[in-house]
Amino acid sequence: MPHATPRGLGRLAFGGDYNPEQWPEEVWREDVALMREAGVNLVSLGIFSWARIEPRRGEFDFGWLDRVIALLHEGGIRIDLATPTVVPPAWFYREHPEALPVSRDGTRWAFGSRGAICHSSPAYREAITRVTTALGERYGDHPALAMWHVHNEYGVPVLECYCDVSAAHFRRWLADRYGDLEALNAAWGTAFWGQVYGAWDEIQPPRLTPTVANPAQRLDFARFASDSALENFRHERDLLHGLSPGVPVTTNFMVSPTQCDTMDYWAWGREVDLVTNDHYLVGEEDRNHVNLSMAADLSRAVGEGRPWLLLEHSTSGVNWQRRGIAKRPGEMARNSLAHVARGSEGAMFFQWRASRAGAEKYHSAMLPHAGTDSRVWREVVRLGADIGRLAELRGSRTVADVAVVWDWQSWWAQKLEWRPSEELNARERAEAYYAALFDRHLTVDFVAPDAGGLERYPLVVVPALYLATEGAGRRLRSYVEGGGTLLVSYFSGIVDEHDAVHPGPHPGALREVLGLTVEEFQPLHAERAVRLTAPGGGPELAADTWAETVVLRGAEPVWEYADGPAAGGAAVTRHALGEGAAWYVSARIGRADLDAVLARAAADAGLPERDELPRDLELVRRSGERGDYLFAINHNDAEATLPLAGAAGSRSGAGSGEELLTGERVSGKLTVPAGGVRVVRLDG
Ligand code: GAL
Numbered sequence: 294m295p296h297a298t299p300r301g302l303g304r305l306a307f308g309g310d311y312n313p314e315q316w317p318e319e320v321w322r323e324d325v326a327l328m329r330e331a332g333v334n335l336v337s338l339g340i341f342s343w344a345r346i347e348p349r350r351g352e353f354d355f356g357w358l359d360r361v362i363a364l365l366h367e368g369g370i371r372i373d374l375a376t377p378t379v380v381p382p383a384w385f386y387r388e389h390p391e392a393l394p395v396s397r398d399g400t401r402w403a404f405g406s407r408g409a410i411c412h413s414s415p416a417y418r419e420a421i422t423r424v425t426t427a428l429g430e431r432y433g434d435h436p437a438l439a440m441w442h443v444h445n446e447y448g449v450p451v452l453e454c455y456c457d458v459s460a461a462h463f464r465r466w467l468a469d470r471y472g473d474l475e476a477l478n479a480a481w482g483t484a485f486w487g488q489v490y491g492a493w494d495e496i497q498p499p500r501l502t503p504t505v506a507n508p509a510q511r512l513d514f515a516r517f518a519s520d521s522a523l524e525n526f527r528h529e530r531d532l533l534h535g536l537s538p539g540v541p542v543t544t545n546f547m548v549s550p551t552q553c554d555t556m557d558y559w560a561w562g563r564e565v566d567l568v569t570n571d572h573y574l575v576g577e578e579d580r581n582h583v584n585l586s587m588a589a590d591l592s593r594a595v596g597e598g599r600p601w602l603l604l605e606h607s608t609s610g611v612n613w614q615r616r617g618i619a620k621r622p623g624e625m626a627r628n629s630l631a632h633v634a635r636g637s638e639g640a641m642f643f644q645w646r647a648s649r650a651g652a653e654k655y656h657s658a659m660l661p662h663a664g665t666d667s668r669v670w671r672e673v674v675r676l677g678a679d680i681g682r683l684a685e686l687r688g689s690r691t692v693a694d695v696a697v698v699w700d701w702q703s704w705w706a707q708k709l710e711w712r713p714s715e716e717l718n719a720r721e722r723a724e725a726y727y728a729a730l731f732d733r734h735l736t737v738d739f740v741a742p743d744a745g746g747l748e749r750y751p752l753v754v755v756p757a758l759y760l761a762t763e764g765a766g767r768r769l770r771s772y773v774e775g776g777g778t779l780l781v782s783y784f785s786g787i788v789d790e791h792d793a794v795h796p797g798p799h800p801g802a803l804r805e806v807l808g809l810t811v812e813e814f815q816p817l818h819a820e821r822a823v824r825l826t827a828p829g830g831g832p833e834l835a836a837d838t839w840a841e842t843v844v845l846r847g848a849e850p851v852w853e854y855a856d857g858p859a860a861g862g863a864a865v866t867r868h869a870l871g872e873g874a875a876w877y878v879s880a881r882i883g884r885a886d887l888d889a890v891l892a893r894a895a896a897d898a899g900l901p902e903r904d905e906l907p908r909d910l911e912l913v914r915r916s917g918e919r920g921d922y923l924f925a926i927n928h929n930d931a932e933a934t935l936p937l938a939g940a941a942g943s944r945s946g947a948g949s950g951e952e953l954l955t956g957e958r959v960s961g962k963l964t965v966p967a968g969g970v971r972v973v974r975l976d977g
Contacts, residue, residue, distance in 0.1 A: 297541030297566035298600060298638050299439035301371055302334055304684040306602055306639025307677050308370070309659050311336035313361045314345050315648055321361055324646060325368040327660060331670075332677025335371050336645060337604065338362070340445050341407065343377035343424060349384060350420075353427050366437035373543075373604075374432055376529055378421045379445040380407045389416040394454035398501045401456075406652070408446075411454040412521040413462035418528065425529045429536030440541040442604075443529045446571060449547050452555040453518040455498045464493050466517045480791045481509040508709045509791045515705045519557040527564060541566035545604045548595060549588035550704065550720045551575065557701045559741045562595030571605035571643070574628060576618025580728075582928050585628055586911065587727045587737075589635035591699070593691055594739035600688060603632040605643040608669050609657035617655060622668065623968040626676050627926050630970045633683065634913035634924035635736075636691040640680060682953050683972060689917025693738035694900060695730055696750040699723060700742050703760035706792050707784070714816035716838045719757035722782055722881075726756035729887040733895060734903040734912050747772040752898035755803075758785040760792065766802035773806055774871030778898035780891070781807060782878045783839055784814075798844075807877045808847030808868030815840040815858040823857030825864045825880065832889050836880035840864070843879050851893065854880075865890055867897075907933045910965065912940055923950070923973045927965040934964045937973065950975040 299306055308328070313321050328336070339346070339358065347353055365372060386393060386404040392414040395401050402409045410417060425443075432438055471477040474490055483489045488507055490496055499506040499514050530542045543565045547553035549572055562568055570592035575581050592601045608625050610617030620628070629640035647658035661669045707719045730737055740747070742765040747753055753772060758765070758781075766786060773779050786803030788794055795801020798810035817823065817838055825834040834852060843863045847870075850863035859879075868875045876894045896902075906912070909928040912935070914921055923940055927933045937959065938948030949960040950973040965971045 297440070298687070299335060299371065299373065299567070299602070300540060301439060304334060305633065305680050305687060306335040306641060307331075307680040308333040308335040308645070309337065309642035310340060310605065310644040311338050312341065312644060312648070313338075314342045314357065315650070316646070318357075318360070321364055325364050325370065327665065328370055328645070329368055331659065331674050332681050333370055333645075335373055335439055335639070335641065336365065337373040337375060337442050337641065338365075339377055340375040340442065341377060341380050343380055344382035346377060347382065347424055347427070350388070351423065355431055362432070362435065362437060366435075370437070371439035372435070372437045373440050373442045374428065374438055375442040376421070376425045376428060376444060376533075378424065378443070378525075378529065379410070381410075381417065381420055385416075385420055389414070391456070391458065392416045394451065395456040395459075396451075397453070397455050397499070399455070408450065411456055411459060412452070412518070412525050413454065413456075413459040415458075418525065421525065421529060422532065425532050426536065429533050433533070433537030433540070438537070438540055440543055440567065441533045441537065443526055443533070443542060443544040446545055446547050446553070447522045447526060448519070448555040449553050452522055453514065455500050459521075460498050462521060463498050463514065463517050464496055466520065467496065467513065468493065470513070481507055481513075482791070482793055483507070505710045508706070509793070511709055512702070512706050512792050515555070516557065516702065518555065519560065522556075523561060523564060526561075530564070543567045543569045546570045546592065546595070547572070548591040549584065550723065551584060552588075554704070554708075558591070558595045559701065562597070568592055568596035568599070568601035569604040570601060572603065572632070573607055573611050573614070574620070576611060576614055576620075577616055580909070582627065582631060582909070582911065583728050583731050584724065585631055586635060586731060587724065589632045589637065590737050591739050593636040598636075598690060598738065600638045600690065601636055602639055602641065603629070603637040604641045606632070606640070607657050608642055608659055608661070608673060610655070611657070612653060612655035617657075619657070621968075622672070625672055626679065627928060627968065627970055629676055630679070630924065630972070631911060631926050633680075633686070634691065634911070634915065634926065636915070638687060640676070679954050685919055685974075686915060686917065686922060689915040689922060691736065692914045692916050693750070694735040694752075695737050696740045696747060696753045697723070697727065697730070697737050698742055698753065698755045698758055699739045700758060700760065702790075703742070703758050706788065707757065707759040709792070713814045714839060716816070717784055719759065722757040725884050725887060726754050726782065726891075728884055729891045730754070731911075732888060732908060733891065734906055735895070735900065736913055743768070747777060748775055750777070751900055752778045752780065752895060755779065755781040755785050757782060760788050760790065761786040761802040762790055763795075763802055766806065769803065770806040770870070773873040773875045776872035778873055778894055779806065779875040780878070780894040781875065783841060783880065804846070806868070806870065806875045807866070808845070808870065808875065809863070809866055809877060810844045810846060811841045811879070812844050813842040815842060817857065821857075823859075823880065824855040825852040825882070826855045827852045831893070832886075834882050834886040834889060836864070836882045838881040841879040843877075848875075848877065852890075901939075906935055910935065919974065920977050921975045923963075923975055925963060925965045925971045925973070927967060927969050930967050932964060932967050934962050937961060937963050937975070
């Protein structure tokens with residue numbers, strides 16, 4: 294079901310997690326009435342209700358769920374029905390204490406919160422089979438069922454389990470991957486520090502060791518952990534496909550690298566019928582809408598550009614952040630519509646009604662503790678109406694200008710200990726380059742290192758790809774030779790899939806395309822900056838944390854180190870290769886200065902300058918059967934005006950269209966109120 298969307302909505306989705314089991318039944322009728330008032334058409338139901346559904350092993354109580362589903366159905370609200378497998382009931386752990394996961398230091402976690410799961414546990418597998426089958430049999434063909442929501446946020450906050458059962462499972466996974474011990478010993482480089490294995494049962498998960506554990510073993514264990522959870526997801530998905538044919542099955546991701554670092558979402562994206570994502574705005578962060586956009590672009594990417602759905606975000610403050618900063622008026626709508634601009638088929642929240650008890654009672658909700666006489670509720674109702682006006686966008690696709698290569702496995706590898714500097718930070722670089730592209734009003738498609746089809750992007754950016762195979766290097770090389778412009782940041786292309794340095798000088802997998810080698814890494818002292826100057830013209834730039842001694846082998850210097858350990862050497866280079874060019878940035882240039890480098894590469898790629906547009910006026914295009922849609926999201930406190938023709942790379946020559954939220958005709962220029970959003974269907 295590769296192009297699935299929730300069944301039977303007819304509009305974009307609007308709603309949230311609904312936890313009626315936390316409330317007396319009298320409240321349910323009021324819930325449904327208020328949902329209708331707010332324009333809610335989809336709720337995620339039953340995520341944490343295993344203990345209510347199966348109060349004792351094998352004994353099911355579906356009465357309450359039947360009643361609440363009937364009420365929702367009567368109210369015209371469709372259901373994203375969860376399998377509650379993220380929190381097995383207390384009785385399960387009493388029977389199977391061995392199914393509680395063990396941390397790296399050997400501590401067994403306890404029941405009493407959520408997500409305490411050992412994905413290798415046969416008892417857990419048996420229990421999820423029973424409850425998923427019971428749910429699938431009972432509701433698989435219910436007319437209100439829009440989709441299945443398996444589990445909840447696999448991998449958040451923990452995924453790895455180091456117990457003995459997991460150890461045995463890990464060995465089976467390794468045997469599948471390597472076939473024999475000789476291959477494993479070679480891949481893990483066990484000759485180093487005398488770690489050679491002579492029998493499979495000598496191999497353990499990388500538990501706490503006196504000093505740094507084998508990095509290849511750790512990387513494989515991270516892969517194994519993601520894969521073992523994926524096995525459980527696939528198992529539930531396949532049960533549901535069998536019992537509920539034609540109904541899409543999803544599980545909610547948390548693709549933002551700021552929020553989850555345990556899952557290989559490239560692999561997971563291939564397994565769901567519809568990508569769904571949860572995103573929690575970091576209230577305290579300056580310009581946090583940039584990070585939101587990055588999460589939305591990643592969500593679209595893991596579904597290979599297909600429509601996806603934002604399954605959770607917040608109406609206001611988030612109580613697990615250090616400070617639950619309340620959203621400012623209008624911010625929730627900007628957040629929701631930014632996700633829609635970037636491909637979401639709607640906007641859903643955690644949660645419908647604020648909980649009175651439990652760990653999340655201070656988390657904002659669609660219906661807050663303050664009730665309906667509140668700013669949040671009024672904004673929810675307004676947003677529901679706005680989402681309703683965008684029904685025709687269903688199935689249209691976001692159009693990107695630039696590709697950014699990102700890889701979870703490479704990130705995991707780079708984060709391990711004893712890298713050349715503790716301050717090397719892949720996520721920080723990815724976010725910095727993303728922000729620089731955002732500031733140039735360019736829309737990003739994230740791509741995996743093994744992705745084909747790069748030639749459709751004039752510019753490909755590689756902000757942090759420490760682990761890159763020879764194959765990835767060859768693909769980037771042929772992209773450049775064919776006329777593409779590539780921009781690569783430092784500490785990319787260094788190791789292969791086993792975290793072994795590519796033979797020869799750095800950056801092994803990329804030195805040919807970049808036309809250079811790196812003779813020596815030059816990590817900088819804390820707080821010490823270096824200056825970069827451009828002999829051929831260009832602003833002086835500042836860098837900190839990282840520099841390199843670069844040896845040119847075909848590339849030309851564009852910026853050079855004016856001081857610091859690599860003084861006099863090339864810092865930023867350009868290599869003309871075939872029909873294209875490959876840029877290399879060997880230093881950690883701060884966010885503010887990065888734009889100067891990006892501007893040069895973007896010009897090389899023939900991308901338009903959009904200097905006339907205000908900063909933080911977010912422009913994104915979706916394209917569908919009825920035409921092109923321009924989203925203009927104004928994150929500023931002042932009104933913004935932009936020329937419609939050519940905005941966000943639109944094909945529209947006429948520069949006119951219909952604004953869907955106000956119903957007004959617009960022509961020539963579009964004005965976006967301070968903090969407001971406009972969505973224009975451009976005339977074809
Ligand atoms: C998500 C989770 C929800 C809720 C929400 C707000 O990560 O899926 O169940 O906990 O965060 O904290």
